[in-house]
Amino acid sequence: MKTVILFDVNETLLDLRALEPLFERAFGNAQVREQWxxxxxxxxxxxxxxxxxxxFGEHARxxxxxxxxxxERPLSDADERAILDQMKQLPAFPDVAPGLTRLRQADFRMAALTNSTEEVGTAQLRHAGIFDQFERVFSADRVRRLKPAPEPYQMAAYEMGVAPADAWLVAAHGWDVAGAAAVGCRTAFLARPGKVLDPLGPAPTLVAKDVGAIAGLLLEAAAAR
Amino acid sequence: MKTVILFDVNETLLDLRALEPLFERAFGNAQVREQWxxxxxxxxxxxxxxxxxxxFGEHARxxxxxxxxxxERPLSDADERAILDQMKQLPAFPDVAPGLTRLRQADFRMAALTNSTEEVGTAQLRHAGIFDQFERVFSADRVRRLKPAPEPYQMAAYEMGVAPADAWLVAAHGWDVAGAAAVGCRTAFLARPGKVLDPLGPAPTLVAKDVGAIAGLLLEAAAAR
Structure with a gap:
C-alpha cells in the first residue's frame, strides 16, 4: 500500500513572512504578523x-x-484587504517544491489538509505552483471543525481510503501534530525557524528541518520495511 | 434572590504586569510576558x-x-521558578478592592472562578488581600476542563445554587466572556488596557473599564427591577 502523507499548508508549505511588508505598512511593525x-x-x-x-478566514479578519x-492603530479597509488577499498569494518555502517532487517520484500519495476553506487552500497552492503535487486538497471547513479537533484528520484519512494510523501528517505547528497524533496518525514536525514543540506533548514520529529531510527520512523508513 | 457574580482572576482582578521585571531579566524584554x-x-x-x-500551571511552565x-535564550531554573512563584504574588488592580467592597455591601454574592488550581487561586487572592471578599474560590481543575469549555461555568453556578442564567461572569478576556455566554450566563467584559473583544463574538451583557464601574452598572440594574 502506498504511504499517504497529509500536509498542512500555512507556515508548513507557504511562507507567511511575505505578509510582513503589509504589516509594516498597516501597523508600523512587521513583527505584528506573528502576533496576528x-x-x-x-x-x-x-x-x-x-x-x-x-x-478560518473570518478569524483572520x-x-x-x-x-x-x-x-490603537486604525486599520484601513485597503490595508485589511491587502493582507487578506496576500494570504492567497504566498510563496512556498524553497525546500517545498523539490521535497514534494522527491516524495511523488517515490510514489507517496500526498494531499493538503488545511484549516482554510477549500477555495482558499486551492488558490494558495496554485499560486505557489505546487497544486499539481497533491492528489487532493482537504479543508476542515468540510466537517465544520478546525484542526486540531479530530474530525478534519479523520475525514482526510477516510477520503484517501486509509485508516488514520496509515496516514502521516506533516506540520510546522505543535498543535497540528498533537491533533493528528490524538487520532492515531503518524506525525512529522517540520521545525521551521521559530517553531517549537510543546514540551508536554507526545513526541512526533519524526522531526526534520525541511521537506527534503522529511522525504529522506520517509524513504529510509520505507526501504527498511 | 441575591445576584451571583463569578470573577475571573488573572488579568481581571490581578495585574500580571508585576511579572515584567522577571521577563526583562529572563528574556531581556518585558513584552515577552504578553507573548507568554x-x-x-x-x-x-x-x-x-x-x-x-x-x-493550568503546567501550560504556564x-x-x-x-x-x-x-x-533562543536559555531559561535558567531560577528564572523559571521566579516567574512561576511570582504568579502567586500578584497585586490586585487598584480598582478591585473598593469595587468588590461596594458589591459586597450591596449584598451581591461573589465567587472567583479561575483556570488555575484551587490552591494557586486561593494563594493569589490571599496575597492580593481580597480573599475574604469571596464566598468561594472555584477552579476549573475540579472538573478537569479549562474555561472557555462549558463545565467550569456550569459547576460554579451549580455550587452557588443558581442556574447559569442567574449568574454573572466578569472577565477581561473575550474568550472567557464567550464561554460563559455560551452556557447562558450574563457577562461583564472588563475592558482593561489592551483587552479587546472578538468583533465576531456575541456582545457581553455589559462592558466597563473597572470593577467600580461594573458595580455601578449592576447596582443600577438591580435598582431598576
Whole structure:
C-alpha cells in the first residue's frame, strides 16, 4: 500500500513572512504578523471549544481588527484587504517544491489538509505552483471543525481510503501534530525557524528541518520495511 | 434572590504586569510576558480541544520553555521558578478592592472562578488581600476542563445554587466572556488596557473599564427591577 502523507499548508508549505511588508505598512511593525497569527489561532481554538464554527478566514479578519484596537492603530479597509488577499498569494518555502517532487517520484500519495476553506487552500497552492503535487486538497471547513479537533484528520484519512494510523501528517505547528497524533496518525514536525514543540506533548514520529529531510527520512523508513 | 457574580482572576482582578521585571531579566524584554500568556492560552485551549487535561500551571511552565527555545535564550531554573512563584504574588488592580467592597455591601454574592488550581487561586487572592471578599474560590481543575469549555461555568453556578442564567461572569478576556455566554450566563467584559473583544463574538451583557464601574452598572440594574 502506498504511504499517504497529509500536509498542512500555512507556515508548513507557504511562507507567511511575505505578509510582513503589509504589516509594516498597516501597523508600523512587521513583527505584528506573528502576533496576528497567534491571535487568529486563539479565536479559532475558542470557536472549536465552543462549537461555534466559522470559516478560518473570518478569524483572520477578526484577529486583524482586534490587533488594530489593541495597538490603537486604525486599520484601513485597503490595508485589511491587502493582507487578506496576500494570504492567497504566498510563496512556498524553497525546500517545498523539490521535497514534494522527491516524495511523488517515490510514489507517496500526498494531499493538503488545511484549516482554510477549500477555495482558499486551492488558490494558495496554485499560486505557489505546487497544486499539481497533491492528489487532493482537504479543508476542515468540510466537517465544520478546525484542526486540531479530530474530525478534519479523520475525514482526510477516510477520503484517501486509509485508516488514520496509515496516514502521516506533516506540520510546522505543535498543535497540528498533537491533533493528528490524538487520532492515531503518524506525525512529522517540520521545525521551521521559530517553531517549537510543546514540551508536554507526545513526541512526533519524526522531526526534520525541511521537506527534503522529511522525504529522506520517509524513504529510509520505507526501504527498511 | 441575591445576584451571583463569578470573577475571573488573572488579568481581571490581578495585574500580571508585576511579572515584567522577571521577563526583562529572563528574556531581556518585558513584552515577552504578553507573548507568554498567549502561548500558554494556546496550549490550554489545545489541551481542551484534544481532551488532554493538565493543570493550568503546567501550560504556564511549558509556554515559558517554548518561548526560551523560540527566542533562543536559555531559561535558567531560577528564572523559571521566579516567574512561576511570582504568579502567586500578584497585586490586585487598584480598582478591585473598593469595587468588590461596594458589591459586597450591596449584598451581591461573589465567587472567583479561575483556570488555575484551587490552591494557586486561593494563594493569589490571599496575597492580593481580597480573599475574604469571596464566598468561594472555584477552579476549573475540579472538573478537569479549562474555561472557555462549558463545565467550569456550569459547576460554579451549580455550587452557588443558581442556574447559569442567574449568574454573572466578569472577565477581561473575550474568550472567557464567550464561554460563559455560551452556557447562558450574563457577562461583564472588563475592558482593561489592551483587552479587546472578538468583533465576531456575541456582545457581553455589559462592558466597563473597572470593577467600580461594573458595580455601578449592576447596582443600577438591580435598582431598576
Amino acid at each position: 497569527f497567534r491571535e487568529m489561532l486563539l479565536l479559532a481554538f475558542q470557536a472549536t471549544i465552543l462549537d461555534q464554527y466559522r470559516p 477578526a484577529a486583524l481588527r482586534m490587533l488594530a484596537q489593541q495597538l | 500568556f498567549r502561548e500558554m492560552l494556546l496550549l490550554a485551549f489545545q489541551a481542551t480541544i484534544l481532551d488532554q487535561y493538565r493543570p 511549558a509556554a515559558l520553555r517554548m518561548l526560551a527555545q523560540q527566542l
